Amino acid sequence: MAIHPLWNNYPTIQKQLNETQKVMTKAVKIRNEEMTSALQLFFQSGGKLLRPAYFLLFSSFGSLSSSEKRYKFAASLEILHAATLIHDDIIDDSPLRRDKPSIQALYGKDIAVYAGDFLFTVYFQLLAQAADDFSVIELNASNMRKILVGELDQMDLQYNTDITVKQYLRHIKGKTAQLFQLSCYEGAKFSKCSIYIQHISQRIGHNIGMAFQILDDILDYSSSEDSLHKPVLEDVQLGNYTLPLILAMQENRAVFLPLLEKKQALNPDELRTLVQHIHTYNGIDLAQKIADRFTNKALADIKKLPQTPERDILTEITKHLLNRQD
Amino acid sequence: MAIHPLWNNYPTIQKQLNETQKVMTKAVKIRNEEMTSALQLFFQSGGKLLRPAYFLLFSSFGSLSSSEKRYKFAASLEILHAATLIHDDIIDDSPLRRDKPSIQALYGKDIAVYAGDFLFTVYFQLLAQAADDFSVIELNASNMRKILVGELDQMDLQYNTDITVKQYLRHIKGKTAQLFQLSCYEGAKFSKCSIYIQHISQRIGHNIGMAFQILDDILDYSSSEDSLHKPVLEDVQLGNYTLPLILAMQENRAVFLPLLEKKQALNPDELRTLVQHIHTYNGIDLAQKIADRFTNKALADIKKLPQTPERDILTEITKHLLNRQD
Numbered sequence: 001m002a003i004h005p006l007w008n009n010y011p012t013i014q015k016q017l018n019e020t021q022k023v024m025t026k027a028v029k030i031r032n033e034e035m036t037s038a039l040q041l042f043f044q045s046g047g048k049l050l051r052p053a054y055f056l057l058f059s060s061f062g063s064l065s066s067s068e069k070r071y072k073f074a075a076s077l078e079i080l081h082a083a084t085l086i087h088d089d090i091i092d093d094s095p096l097r098r099d100k101p102s103i104q105a106l107y108g109k110d111i112a113v114y115a116g117d118f119l120f121t122v123y124f125q126l127l128a129q130a131a132d133d134f135s136v137i138e139l140n141a142s143n144m145r146k147i148l149v150g151e152l153d154q155m156d157l158q159y160n161t162d163i164t165v166k167q168y169l170r171h172i173k174g175k176t177a178q179l180f181q182l183s184c185y186e187g188a189k190f191s192k193c194s195i196y197i198q199h200i201s202q203r204i205g206h207n208i209g210m211a212f213q214i215l216d217d218i219l220d221y222s223s224s225e226d227s228l229h230k231p232v233l234e235d236v237q238l239g240n241y242t243l244p245l246i247l248a249m250q251e252n253r254a255v256f257l258p259l260l261e262k263k264q265a266l267n268p269d270e271l272r273t274l275v276q277h278i279h280t281y282n283g284i285d286l287a288q289k290i291a292d293r294f295t296n297k298a299l300a301d302i303k304k305l306p307q308t309p310e311r312d313i314l315t316e317i318t319k320h321l322l323n324r325q326d
Numbered sequence: 327m328a329i330h331p332l333w334n335n336y337p338t339i340q341k342q343l344n345e346t347q348k349v350m351t352k353a354v355k356i357r358n359e360e361m362t363s364a365l366q367l368f369f370q371s372g373g374k375l376l377r378p379a380y381f382l383l384f385s386s387f388g389s390l391s392s393s394e395k396r397y398k399f400a401a402s403l404e405i406l407h408a409a410t411l412i413h414d415d416i417i418d419d420s421p422l423r424r425d426k427p428s429i430q431a432l433y434g435k436d437i438a439v440y441a442g443d444f445l446f447t448v449y450f451q452l453l454a455q456a457a458d459d460f461s462v463i464e465l466n467a468s469n470m471r472k473i474l475v476g477e478l479d480q481m482d483l484q485y486n487t488d489i490t491v492k493q494y495l496r497h498i499k500g501k502t503a504q505l506f507q508l509s510c511y512e513g514a515k516f517s518k519c520s521i522y523i524q525h526i527s528q529r530i531g532h533n534i535g536m537a538f539q540i541l542d543d544i545l546d547y548s549s550s551e552d553s554l555h556k557p558v559l560e561d562v563q564l565g566n567y568t569l570p571l572i573l574a575m576q577e578n579r580a581v582f583l584p585l586l587e588k589k590q591a592l593n594p595d596e597l598r599t600l601v602q603h604i605h606t607y608n609g610i611d612l613a614q615k616i617a618d619r620f621t622n623k624a625l626a627d628i629k630k631l632p633q634t635p636e637r638d639i640l641t642e643i644t645k646h647l648l649n650r651q652d
Contacts, residue, residue: 032478087443091436110417113439114478117413120446121471128463137454137463145447152358152440 058187083119150174159239177209217242248283384513409445476500485565503535574609
């Protein structure tokens, strides 16, 4: 499997992600044929491997020990991410994931439930093999819990037209920022960085994750229909109201309410109207400003890290990710 | 919550299960209200807490250390069991669990997927808090994996009218025996029993688990319709063919095939005919003989344990469970 082209300019990281991928491929081997092909499909769909990459980059700032364990940690983060995505697609009845049919669309919800469960097991096994002390296991368990609570928040907030910016931010903190935070922090911790670097690694991961998710939610409304990675219509129909919509509604509730009241019956024409309203009432720009605040905080903290080639990669890749247009 | 009446005659174990339940109740607290009530419903539905009970009984044969950790281990086993049951009910579209509506029937598959995931997290957290060395974490992770593989085997075998006894036994080994084996072994290991006792604890757990599942499958066909805990019709419609049916088919395939070919269209009248055929062709008796072999092995091994009051309880409760009529 080729590594995502995002890493073409960074051969060191590309090579390490390749090693990580080998660990992943080996770890997810299982006797069941259908499961094997479902997981192969999923992992070939070309994720950017951002969480392992952030882990690997942060683990460069301390003293490097066993590289085998290092790749196991890196792999465990992507495996946990994959498990939550696969289960999320069941919840959302998503037909697509990364422009390809989702596991549940191709293999049904039975395989999707077990595929997620199986990946939780693999995650757990990799950690047990890589961890040097129990605090790492506890750290991961409590993070996994927070991610799940974030996903539950999303369910709680569905169809809630009174959703506040604060509620939205709390939800994406769990759903997305938590795992970025864990990835950066675990890298710093694994390589025995100073307490100061461990501390800012958490802050950097949190801020990158927040900006990343807001940008994702902005792109849903701003990209042309062809380049949409996950149907926006579906999200609004499911009652997932994200930051651009929340902020635009604060400018003019009256134009949005009649559309949102249609819930699942909202049709593509009405969605186009809704998207226009979001643009008219500055939803995109206002959301972008909030994303920029998180991005700038992350970039400012990255400057405080030791001046190494990896720090430069971290800066470049973070800027690239948080300025992407698709 | 009252502990299942099964334990009324054993106040020591009843008290310990009560402590275990307290740990469970505390561990599954979560901010989401819907999830909290779904889990409360599940845990109030009155499981027998067999896996914690076997853990606690086996942990009495060595030297007892921290009782707090002991209850965390006991609780973790029931939590893992609950997680797999909740996800299995999604796969099977089960309306009932322990005579009450299943989580997915009452709250939908979204909550059911997340409830299982959340319990995996709790399991993981309890283990991280209770474990003294990493081998315990690895042991649990590899057991969780084997349980899942057993569940996948079941999916593979669906509607397979050529299913062999060997395939059936391999499947229930993963699905049921694995967790009984872990419970007994973990108890012996936790209390630092001799290697010999640790070894036979695994064998005892395995044999109890195998007999327990076969008996469960026998009861599906032998109990009166009112006392059926999980609709048999549903199981056959879903293509889950268990030991009584497999053995009866070996006597006369021709009478069964036309019925099984109906798959999901099998109606209650046809099911009654199928059940009659199973009785006519000795499916129940033959399955019972295989169950008895596992039961007798377990009871013979229990005799090799230190002669303590707990050993007597172990014998009584195992005999009771493996002779139950409902």
